Amino acid sequence: MGFARLGIMKSRINKGHSLSSLSAAALKAGFDELIVFTPQDVNLSSRTIDAYQWTRNGWVQNKGSFFPSIIYDIGYYHSHKEYSQNIRLQKDSEVPFVGYCLGNKVKIYNILTKSQQLRPYLIPTHRVKSTGHFFRCLQQYSFVVLKPANTWGGKGILKIVKKNNHYLIHENNQQNTVTHGKLSNLVKKRIKTGTHVLQPWLDIRSSKGNVADHRVLIQKNQFGQWTIRGIATRIGPSGYIISNLKRGGSAVKTLPYLRKEFGRERSAAMYQTLQQLSHDICTFLEKSEKKRFVEFGIDFAIDRSGDVRIIEVNVKPGRKILETTGTEKIRRETFLAPFYYARFILDKTKNY
Numbered sequence: 001m002g003f004a005r006l007g008i009m010k011s012r013i014n015k016g017h018s019l020s021s022l023s024a025a026a027l028k029a030g031f032d033e034l035i036v037f038t039p040q041d042v043n044l045s046s047r048t049i050d051a052y053q054w055t056r057n058g059w060v061q062n063k064g065s066f067f068p069s070i071i072y073d074i075g076y077y078h079s080h081k082e083y084s085q086n087i088r089l090q091k092d093s094e095v096p097f098v099g100y101c102l103g104n105k106v107k108i109y110n111i112l113t114k115s116q117q118l119r120p121y122l123i124p125t126h127r128v129k130s131t132g133h134f135f136r137c138l139q140q141y142s143f144v145v146l147k148p149a150n151t152w153g154g155k156g157i158l159k160i161v162k163k164n165n166h167y168l169i170h171e172n173n174q175q176n177t178v179t180h181g182k183l184s185n186l187v188k189k190r191i192k193t194g195t196h197v198l199q200p201w202l203d204i205r206s207s208k209g210n211v212a213d214h215r216v217l218i219q220k221n222q223f224g225q226w227t228i229r230g231i232a233t234r235i236g237p238s239g240y241i242i243s244n245l246k247r248g249g250s251a252v253k254t255l256p257y258l259r260k261e262f263g264r265e266r267s268a269a270m271y272q273t274l275q276q277l278s279h280d281i282c283t284f285l286e287k288s289e290k291k292r293f294v295e296f297g298i299d300f301a302i303d304r305s306g307d308v309r310i311i312e313v314n315v316k317p318g319r320k321i322l323e324t325t326g327t328e329k330i331r332r333e334t335f336l337a338p339f340y341y342a343r344f345i346l347d348k349t350k351n352y
Helices: 017-028 080-090 105-112 131-141 180-193 254-262 264-289 321-325 328-349
Strands: 005-009 033-037 048-055 058-066 070-073 143-148 158-163 166-171 174-178 196-200 212-220 226-235 250-253 295-302 308-314
Touching: 005 017, 017 033, 017 048, 017 328, 033 058, 070 080, 070 328, 105 196, 105 264, 105 308, 131 143, 131 158, 131 180, 131 196, 143 180, 166 180, 174 180, 180 196, 212 264, 212 321, 212 328, 226 254, 226 264, 226 321, 226 328, 250 254, 250 321, 254 264, 264 295, 264 308, 321 328
Parallel strands: 005 033, 005 070
Antiparallel strands: 033 048, 048 058, 143 158, 143 196, 158 166, 166 174, 212 226, 212 295, 226 250, 295 308
C-alpha cells in the first residue's frame, strides 16, 4: 500500500486544539500524514502547497509541500478570491476531493426541480432579479421571506408582508413598518450586495407560537453509504422569525416534538417522510451532478396542516444539533466519518 496523505483545506488556520483533533482523526482513519492549508496556499502551476504539518516543534508551515492523496474541504469561503481558487482546485483532475462543491441555494433548488419525485415537496424559490420582480412575487404570495443565497447562521433573513399601504418587515425579533419607496430601496441595496432568493412564507409555528423547522444531518459512512446521524427540530425564541441555533434557537428531538404537535400516528408518517426524502435528495444530487458529496444538512418545514416541504440543502452543515439531540458516541462517529470515507475512497480507487 502507498503513502496515504490527507489534506484538510480550511478558510483560516488556527494552530490549536482543532488541528490536533483533525490530525488524530486522520491517523485513526488510517492516513500516514495530515497537512492543513487554505486555498491561497495552493500553487497549481508548481503543484506545491505551503501547508502546515505536525513536527516535534509543533505545527510548522512547510513551504513547497507536495500535494496530498485526497483533500477534505471544510472551509467557509466568503471572498470571491478564495472561492474561485477552491473551484479551480476542485476542477483539477489530479487531486480528488472527499466531497465537491454544489453551489448556492438557487443552483441547488434548480437541480432539485428536475426530479419529479422531489418537485412536489419544494418551496418555490426565486432569484430576485430586480425590485419589480420582488414586488410581483410579494403580490403573488402576500407573505414572503427574502434571504441571501449564501447565507448561513440565519444572517440577513427578512419576512415581509404588505399591510394596507405600508409594508411590515420582520428581522430576528424586530419589526418595522416602511413605505413602498423605502422597501424598494432596501431590496435594491440587498441585491447589489449579492444574490438574494425569495420564498413564500409558510406558517411553521408550533402550538405555542414559536417558529420551528427540522434539520436532518446526513453523511457518508466509512463504506460510502448515506447515513442519517441525527434529526432535530430547531425552535426559535418567542417573537423571532428564524429558528437558527446561532440566533438563540434551541434544538429538541424531532419525533417527540411531532407527536406533541400532530399526534402519534401522523408524526410517525412525517418522520418517515423526512428520512426518505433525505436519502432521495442525496441520491438524486449525486446522480444528477455526477459528483461525490460527503455531508448535507437538509432543512424541512412542516406547516400547521402537516405538509412536509424542503426549505434548503446545506453542503457544509454545522453539527450543533447533535450537542442536544445526539449521544457522545454519535457525535464522535459523525466527526470521524468523513475521515474514514476519505480513506475508503483511496482504497477503492488506489489513488495514492
